[in-house]
Amino acid sequence: MSSAVRIERETLIGLAADARAIFNPPGQIPPGALAGERVSRQQGRGMNFDSLRRYQLGDDVRLIDWQATARMRTPWIRLYNEEKERPIFILVDQRRDMFFSTRVQTKSVAAAKIAALLAWRSYHDGDRLGGLIFGDDAYSLHKCRSPAGTLPALLDDIVRFNHQVADNYPEESPHPLTLVSMLRHAITLIPAGSWVALIGDFHDLDNECDALLAALRRRGEVSAFVMLDDLHLRLPSQGKLSARYEGREADFSLSPYLQDGIKQNITARLSDQEKRLTRLGVRVNQIVVADDLLWQLQKGI
Structure with missing residues (x-):
């Protein structure tokens, strides 16, 4: 299967060098603030x-x-x-809704790469690393431990769940896992003072999620990496548009009115989502899956 819809472990391992170019996560002292070769991971008073x-x-x-x-x-x-340590916890969504793309790669593949880049950054810094990777009907949880011990298992699980969503599509899980249930599982294992990276499309963000994210934010820094396809910004004003979902296909004609309606609807949804997360104190990074992922991390993290 194409690398556009399926990640390989070699690809994630190959991101190790790129991760060195990522800036320090939120809450860390910026480069140059302290003497020394690398940035100290002090928090608050440190x-x-x-x-x-x-x-x-x-x-x-x-x-x-x-x-x-x-x-x-x-x-x-x-x-x-x-205080020389800052635990890093990465939560990665690999459910069926992430198996979507119009060009370059699916949201699930881009999310896997983002997770690997952040994990490698943690490895380079020597931060304790933990994470939760989940699909529609299963998840894998890793406590925050030494990055040397956690990273290989974390990368293996990212690959495993990424392959499952590609292999099982378009089958629907009878009882799909929800974002709120995954946050409940993760929150008890996330140490105070952690930096938490949430990677997904947040399509099922709800009031219960809000409460859990607010609790997480009181204990540390939280960043959301919202994976999105920018088709709504690239639609032509007229012509035919074909769509395929769960084995069903449809064709319809575009008009300037329809194009504008689609663009406004999706833009408003993404804006509302960003405002909602920002109100909770979550730092929001909207990641366009077809664009350079490393550049977007450097710009927004």
């Missing part, structure tokens, strides 16, 4: 409480522990350790 010691001349008074000072009747300060 510090964890370590111990107490007596105040010494020149110490920052903001570090004084007033409870200990009152108890000991002499100034004591709090000492901190640098």
Whole structure:
């Protein structure tokens, strides 16, 4: 089957070098902010409480522990350790609705590549890596662990689920998995302070998803990578348009009125989706599957 509708493991492995060109995920200190060869993964204050010691001349008074000072009747300060780690959790949708394309590659293939690029970036940075890959009737969950141990299994699952959606199309699962059910499974295993990357088309985003995403956002950074085909922006004003879905085909004539209606409808849906996610504090990256994926990550992440 064509690489446009089916990803191979060799392709995902080949993205390792490209991943080095991706900027740091949201919440990380930008390049150049600290001395050193690579960017530190500090978050917020970037510090964890370590111990107490007596105040010494020149110490920052903001570090004084007033409870200990009152108890000991002499100034004591709090000492901190640098927080050197930022867990990365990647959730990848490989359901039937992702098996769509008008050119270059399907949304499912593009999503697989985006996930691999982000996973490789995590590997290069030494961040703990976890993820959840799901199709219509099954999913695979990986806890946040060492990227060297997690990455091979994560890539294998991305390939496996990507092949399943291509092999099983257009068969419909009797009880398809939902985005909200996957978020429920994932949220308990995502450590506080994580960066969460959600990759899919978000076609079943609902109020329950909103609540779970808001809870995730209170615990860390969340980015949504919305996979889309830009056909609505490329429609001619007239002519014949053919469509195929679940083995059924249809032809219809385009008119300027119909073209404008399709464009406005899809543009409004994507805009509403973006506003909804943004209100929850989620950073939204709309990814056009036919365009250069690495460039879009560099521009928007």
